[in-house]
Amino acid sequence: MLRSAGVDTVVIAGLLAFLCCDTTAREAEARGFHVYLVGDAMDSLDLGGLSHLEVTEAVLAIQDFAFARVLNTEDVLRPLKTG
Numbered sequence: 506m507l508r509s510a511g512v513d514t515v516v517i518a519g520l521l522a523f524l525c526c527d528t529t530a531r532e533a534e535a536r537g538f539h540v541y542l543v544g545d546a547m548d549s550l551d552l553g554g555l556s557h558l559e560v561t562e563a564v565l566a567i568q569d570f571a572f573a574r575v576l577n578t579e580d581v582l583r584p585l586k587t588g
Contacts, residue, residue: 507538514539516581517573518546522564530573540573543581 507515515533517526517540526547533540542565549560569575 512538514541516541516543518543520548522547522549522561523552527564527568530568534572540568541581542568542573542575543578544575545577 515529515538517529517533519526526542530540530542544561544565547561547565549557549564551557552560555563565575
């Protein structure tokens with residue numbers, strides 16, 4: 506559906522960076538989409554002795570290394586601003 510609509514880029518933000526966001530980013534990259542994660546617009550839960558911040562930072566580091574480009578909200582919204 507995305508391809509038929511001419512979409513080639515996926516921007517991801519949300520909760521549970523280690524599940525939903527990570528999986529969506531990996532699947533989109535595997536299908537040839539340009540993938541961006543909005544790092545300051547996602548979070549996780551405390552997990553395995555790690556704080557939610559540590560879990561999220563680990564996911565973002567792995568994603569930025571291999572699957573997606575990590576941006577912040579300001580970077581994503583900049584093209585939309587006028588004036």
